[in-house]
Amino acid sequence: MKFPKLKGKAVLAPMAGVTDVAFRALAVKYGASLTYTEFISSTALVRGSEKTLGIIKKDKSENPCAVQIFGGDLKDMADAAKILEKKFDIIDINCGCPAVKVIKIGAGSILMKEPKKLAKILSTLTKEVKIPITIKIRAGVYGKKNAVEVAQAAEKAGASAITVHGRTLGQGYSGKADWDIIKKVKKAVGIPVIGNGDITSPEIAKQRLEESGVDYIMIGRAAMNNPYIFKQINDFLKKGSYTKKDSMEQFREYAVLAKKHKLDFQLIKEHAIRFTKGMPRGARTRDKISKCKSFEEVNSVIKSSALCPYQ
Ligand SMILES: Cc1cc2nc3c(=O)[nH]c(=O)nc-3n(C[C@H](O)[C@H](O)[C@H](O)COP(=O)(O)O)c2cc1C
Structure with a gap:
């Protein structure tokens, strides 16, 4: 399935405990062109967990809206995808989470170590549902920056778009996001690429878009206390200036x-x-x-x- 053409260049990152439905609606009001729920466990969803059902609330203004899932059981992931396609426009698979409880079940960033397993998940899910399946990866696992290899395997297996956070798993949130690797991924695949990491101002947003050639940029922490950044970026890209909001x-x-x-x-x-x-x-x-x-x-x-x- 083709990834939709978005109305603006900047999308809101999935952030656990931050991007609840109200926060996402506010980001849309300010111009985010795509929103993501925080990651949810596909197994918890299939089992009907109340908490998970709360997370997947969606505001009418979120159009399109992606739901992000993680899981270690392929059948649960497929069943969850079938439930979620009724409500969401895109299903994103988390391939970047460093949490031990996620890695332990073979999910999150560990999937970058196993591109074949990720390809199997993608080819299964793309057969099960009619909406685009995307992935969000990191630059690599520890020292090894294998984002290009993972992105190519994912495209072959049917992914509709790829988000790359330019840090390795080992980096966590330290150091700088490597935008060279993001640029390499963009050059290596034909599907849309969303670049992510350390975009904290409209000026940096513009520079990253121009230098890397990515289709879209994703904003995380900089939106946490200033979701208005989406309007600032959109204005700056359009007319070279922007205002602030208290x-x-x-x-x-x-x-x-x-x-x-x-x-x-x-x-x-x-x-x-x-x-x-x-x-x-x-x-x-x-x-x-x-x-x-x-x-x-x-x-x-x-x-x-x-x-x-x-x-
Ligand atoms: C509080 C918090 C929660 C996060 N939760 C998720 C998540 O649920 N799924 C995910 O893929 N990334 C998650 N991330 C990572 C962000 O989506 C993003 O990749 C990262 O913050 C880098 O972008 P930034 O420099 O714009 O913040 C989270 C980040 C933060 C700070």
């Missing part, structure tokens, strides 16, 4: 969406803490927020912190 205003919009989707208060609180990152007196405000027991309390801390322009 992060508390962004949080307020997030909170409205989170309430609409009846999200857990704990999630809202964690986002409030993230949105205050990098602000004057942020540490004191974060400490106060962490003690709050209701949304109203969070709101009043933000208002009284003098960080908020709408007091």
Whole structure:
């Protein structure tokens, strides 16, 4: 299946504990051209886990929306894909997660060590469902940067697009993302490539797109306290300039969406803490927020912190 042509160049990365349905809807409002759920276990989904069903909530504005899965059991992955194709536009297979509990079951980044196993998963899933199956990989496993080899095997097995985070498994989040390897993957395959890693500003976004030739870029951590970055990137690519938006205003919009989707208060609180990152007196405000027991309390801390322009 062909990967859809996206309306903009920048997509929102899957981030566990961050990219809940309200956060994704806010990113779409600001111009993200594709959103991903955080990764879910295909086995947990097939078994009907309440938590997993909560994660795969989708907002009407998310169009297209990808669901990311991981799993160690091929039948469960295929069964999960059949459930998910009714609701999502794309199914992405996580091939980058370093967590021991994920690697232990033969999933996540360990799949980069076993391109044949990954190819089998892809060829099975692409036969089972009618929506595009994509993968998200790293530059390589430990010292070995085998992203090109993995990407070529994945394309052959039917993947519709490939996202490359330019760090190896061994790097975790340290060091820099290697955009040369991302560029090599783009040159080596015919399907769309999404480049990911360390894009923190519209200027860097433009430079990465131009230098690597990737079809799209994926933004993770830089969107956590500034989902408005999608509008900034889109504006900068179009007209060479962009505006800023106060992060508390962004949080307020997030909170409205989170309430609409009846999200857990704990999630809202964690986002409030993230949105205050990098602000004057942020540490004191974060400490106060962490003690709050209701949304109203969070709101009043933000208002009284003098960080908020709408007091
Ligand atoms: C809190 C957090 C959670 C993440 N969860 C996922 C996940 O569920 N699936 C995934 O493929 N990557 C996950 N990632 C990795 C990001 O999608 C992305 O590849 C990485 O952060 C590099 O991009 P960045 O430099 O723009 O942040 C996560 C990253 C963070 C910081």
